[in-house]
Every structure is written in structure tokens, then in C-alpha cells.
Amino acid sequence: MDNPLFSYYNALGEDALKKIIEDKDCLKSAGIKTKQIDIIYDTLCAYQKEEADMVELLSFGISLKFATKIIKTLKKNALATVRENPYSLIEKVEGIGFLRADEIALKVGIDKKSPYRIKALILYVMQNYLQKATLEQMGMGYFDAWAANFG
Numbered sequence: 001m002d003n004p005l006f007s008y009y010n011a012l013g014e015d016a017l018k019k020i021i022e023d024k025d026c027l028k029s030a031g032i033k034t035k036q037i038d039i040i041y042d043t044l045c046a047y048q049k050e051e052a053d054m055v056e057l058l059s060f061g062i063s064l065k066f067a068t069k070i071i072k073t074l075k076k077n078a079l080a081t082v083r084e085n086p087y088s089l090i091e092k093v094e095g096i097g098f099l100r101a102d103e104i105a106l107k108v109g110i111d112k113k114s115p116y117r118i119k120a121l122i123l124y125v126m127q128n129y130l131q132k133a134t135l136e137q138m139g140m141g142y143f144d145a146w147a148a149n150f151g
Helices: 004-012 016-022 024-030 034-059 064-084 086-092 098-108 115-129 132-137 143-150
Strands: none
Touching: 004 016, 004 024, 016 024, 016 034, 024 034, 034 064, 064 086, 064 098, 086 098, 086 115, 098 115
């Protein structure tokens, strides 16, 4: 086979990916140039982090579909955002509303009295149980606009 990746794999053995992540200089023994080593290493580390983030998001009860959307949308900040303020997902990730964000927040350990939760709940109630069209006409379709007038 003429594929250089195959020859690198053969040179490093079955646990090639683990070896590279532990010590990227092991690629030098496979005859790879420094610039290529850096690219390979950075790519593997990024995939490894994304995989770890995915596993943790799934552990919070987030579906594979939404975990994938969260990672695609928030990239490196996905896990930190979910841990710190899952309610921010409502505005950042299509398909996540208050009920889903609240479910995630409780699994992550966000306090039920959190200001993030209260703000998101007020917005949820406004948008779902008040006259949404009227609020939007008044420029108060979002909580911050409403709070600026009544908060």
C-alpha cells in the first residue's frame, strides 16, 4: 500500500493514536516532518476533546442529536457553557427551549433558585403564556427588553 498513513500506523503499532497523544515526537520515528507532526497532533487532540465533551454531554441526559448540535455551535466552549449556564443554550442552539435546558441544568447541578433559571423561566412564561405578538410589537419579545421597561 502506498498510503503514508498506513505506513505510520504500522511503524507505531496498534495503539498509534494513544502514543501520538502522549508524545507527538514518536512520529519522528515514522519519518514525519515537524510541521506535519504538529498538524496531526493538534487534530488528534481536538478530536479527543470533542469525544470527551460528547461523552459528558450524553451523561447529562442530552440526546446525541442535541449534544452534536451543542458541540457544532459552541465548539470548544460547549461543555463549559452547559456546566455554567445551560439556559444560554435556549438562545444559542436551535431546538433547545426552557424545558429541555431546565432538565439539563438540574442534571448538571444548577440551583433551582439560580438567576439564570429565573430569567429563563420568566422569558418562557412571557413567550408562551402572555400575548406574544403584542409583546413583540412593543419590542419586548425577549426578557432583557421586558426587564428594561419593567425590571
